Every structure is written in C-alpha cells, then in structure tokens.
Amino acid sequence: MDSDNNIVPALKKWWLLFANELFPVNNYKYNFWRDKKGELMVKLKERFFRFMYGRYGADQLSRFMLVLYFIIAIVGMIVQNTLVDIILWILNMILLVLMFFRMFSKNIYKRQYENGKYLGIKNKITEYFRYIGNKWKFRKTHVYRKCPSCNSKLKLPRKKGKHGVKCPKCSNFFSVKIWFLMNL
Numbered sequence: 001m002d003s004d005n006n007i008v009p010a011l012k013k014w015w016l017l018f019a020n021e022l023f024p025v026n027n028y029k030y031n032f033w034r035d036k037k038g039e040l041m042v043k044l045k046e047r048f049f050r051f052m053y054g055r056y057g058a059d060q061l062s063r064f065m066l067v068l069y070f071i072i073a074i075v076g077m078i079v080q081n082t083l084v085d086i087i088l089w090i091l092n093m094i095l096l097v098l099m100f101f102r103m104f105s106k107n108i109y110k111r112q113y114e115n116g117k118y119l120g121i122k123n124k125i126t127e128y129f130r131y132i133g134n135k136w137k138f139r140k141t142h143v144y145r146k147c148p149s150c151n152s153k154l155k156l157p158r159k160k161g162k163h164g165v166k167c168p169k170c171s172n173f174f175s176v177k178i179w180f181l182m183n184l
C-alpha cells in the first residue's frame with residue numbers, strides 16, 4: 001500500500017533531477033549532482049559518503065572478487081559456446097551481487113571474518129607455490145622433508161645416505177634417507 005503511494009512522488013523527483021541535468025534551471029532543490037556553487041559531483045560524493053557511513057567498504061576479498069570478475073568476463077569473451085557463456089554470466093552476476101552486498105554490509109565483524117578466511121587461504125596457496133619454487137631452486141643442494149612430529153617443512157642439505165636430523169622447531173629427532181644426488 002505504502003509503496004504505491006510513494007512511487008509517484010519518487011518518479012516525479014527523479015524526473016526533476018534528470019530534467020534539471022538536461023535543462024539546468026538554477027533550482028538547488030532539484031539539483032542532485034551539484035552543490036550550491038554548481039560544482040558537479042560534490043553533492044553526489046557527499047551523498048555517497050553519507051550512504052557508506054557505518055558500512056564495511058572494500059577489502060582484499062572484494063578486490064579479489066573484482067579481479068575474478070574481469071578474468072571470467074575475458075574468458076567469456078574468448079569462449080564461443082552459448083551454454084558456457086550463460087554459466088559464466090550467471091557466475092559473474094552472483095559474484096557482483098556478493099561483492100556489493102559485502103561492501104554495503106553493516107555487519108562489519110562478519111565481513112572481517114570472511115576476509116580473514118580469504119587471506120588465510122591465499123597465504124596457504126602462496127606459501128605452497130613458494131615451497132615448490134624453492135624445491136626446484138635448491139634441488140641440487142638441498143632436500144625438503146617434513147618433521148614427523150610437528151609437520152613443519154625442513155630444508156636439509158642433500159647428502160646421499162641416512163642422516164639423523166633434529167627439528168629446530170620441536171627438537172624432535174628423526175632419521176632421513178636421501179637416495180640420490182641431483183645433477184640436473
């Protein structure tokens with residue numbers, strides 16, 4: 001009932017705002033985009049900051065979502081398959097809605113928790129790739145082995161044979177067998 005009564009004045013207001021941009025009359029009341037001096041966007045910025053007050057805003061997760069959005073969009077442009085394109089488009093719409101939902105959310109703790117989860121996963125992935133890179137980089141001189149007690153990865157000199165190792169993190173003793181030397 002209420003929305004029916006509100007829609008006409010709302011439409012009228014939006015029409016006046018739009019019309020004033022096309023044919024500016026010096027009527028401050030109907031000027032949505034300009035301030036009293038006629039400066040464009042100042043009022044809009046002010047409105048936006050007022051709107052964003054108490055809301056979460058952007059974080060690393062939303063930036064990642066934006067990057068993902070563009071990657072999916074580019075993949076969609078390359079792939080010439082209607083079904084795949086539709087699926088990618090739906091995926092991107094969900095991504096966009098989620099991104100804006102998070103940015104405009106007032107539940108700051110929950111959004112921070114999600115961002116923390118994302119950073120944790122991202123950290124694990126970068127750590128893993130760094131490990132793979134180091135394994136390759138030091139393949140001639142070192143081997144990487146896990147401590148059976150605390151699971152931390154240890155960098156050990158590549159010497160052929162069986163060796164006793166003391167874990168620097170948990171002081172656990174264990175033996176390591178290195179089968180071959182790497183010359184490649």
Ligand SMILES: [Zn+2]
Binds near residue numbers: 169
């Ligand atoms: Zn250990």
